[in-house]
Amino acid sequence: MMPKLCLLGVLVGFLLTGGVGTKNVHETLKPQRVRFQSRNFHNILHWQPGKALTDNSAAYFVQYKLYGEKQWKNKEDCWGTQELLCDLTNETSDPQELYYARVKTVSAGSYSAWSMTRRFIPWWEMKIDPPVINITQVNESLLVSLHTPNLPSKVQKGKNVSMENYDLVYRVFIINNSLEKEQLVYEGAHRVVRIEALTPRSGYCIAAELYQPMLDRRSQRSEERCVEIP
Structure with missing residues (x-):
C-alpha cells in the first residue's frame, strides 16, 4: 500500500x-x-x-x-x-x-x-488640441487663418458625417501689447477671421482656442502670433 x-x-x-x-x-x-x-x-x-x-x-x-x-x-x-x-x-x-x-x-x-x-x-x-493660427497683415487689419487639428470622419448609423458636425467653435483673442489688454474678438465657426481698426505703430498678439459647447470642453490656447502695425 x-x-x-x-x-x-x-x-x-x-x-x-x-x-x-x-x-x-x-x-x-x-x-x-x-x-x-x-x-x-x-x-x-x-x-x-x-x-x-x-x-x-x-x-x-x-x-x-x-x-x-x-x-x-x-x-x-x-x-x-x-x-x-x-x-x-x-x-x-x-x-x-x-x-x-x-x-x-x-x-x-x-x-x-x-x-x-x-x-x-x-x-x-477627451482632450482637444488648440488650433494652429496663421496671420496675414493687410494695411491696418489682420487676416487670421485657423487650422483645425486632425479629426476623424465620424460614423453614425452607417453614414459618414463631416468634421463640421462636431460643432466646434473658434475663439480668437487679441492682446494689445501697449495697453496690456486682452479682448475676445471672434467666436464662431469661420476659419478665416478679419480683425480691423487696429492702432498704427502698435504691437498685437493673437491666440485662439477651440470650444465644444455640447460637451463644455475646450482646448488650451494656441501659441501666440505677434505682429507690429506700421
Whole structure:
C-alpha cells in the first residue's frame, strides 16, 4: 500500500504543479495597462505586453462592448494584431455613452486571460488640441487663418458625417501689447477671421482656442502670433 500511496501523491503533486505553472503562464502573458486615450475625438485603445514577453511575436485580440450589454464584440481590424494599440473611434462614437474594451494575448501556443479597461466615457476623457493660427497683415487689419487639428470622419448609423458636425467653435483673442489688454474678438465657426481698426505703430498678439459647447470642453490656447502695425 505504501508504494501506491507514494506514487499517487507524486502524481497529484505533479498535476497540481502543472496547473499552477499553466496559470502563471496565463498571468505573465496578460496585457498590461490596458486603457483608452481620447484626443480630438479619436478613441484609441493602448496596452503594454505581458511580463513574460521579450519580443514582438505575440498576437493580440480585442473586444469591446457598450455598458449594459452582455455580449462582447470582436474588433475585426485588431483580431490577431501585433500592434500595441487599436482604433475604436467608430465603435465608441457617442461621447456620453459608457464603454469597455479588453485584450487577450496569444504567444507560442499559450494564451492569457482577458485584460479589461476601466469604464470609459469619451466626454470625461477627451482632450482637444488648440488650433494652429496663421496671420496675414493687410494695411491696418489682420487676416487670421485657423487650422483645425486632425479629426476623424465620424460614423453614425452607417453614414459618414463631416468634421463640421462636431460643432466646434473658434475663439480668437487679441492682446494689445501697449495697453496690456486682452479682448475676445471672434467666436464662431469661420476659419478665416478679419480683425480691423487696429492702432498704427502698435504691437498685437493673437491666440485662439477651440470650444465644444455640447460637451463644455475646450482646448488650451494656441501659441501666440505677434505682429507690429506700421
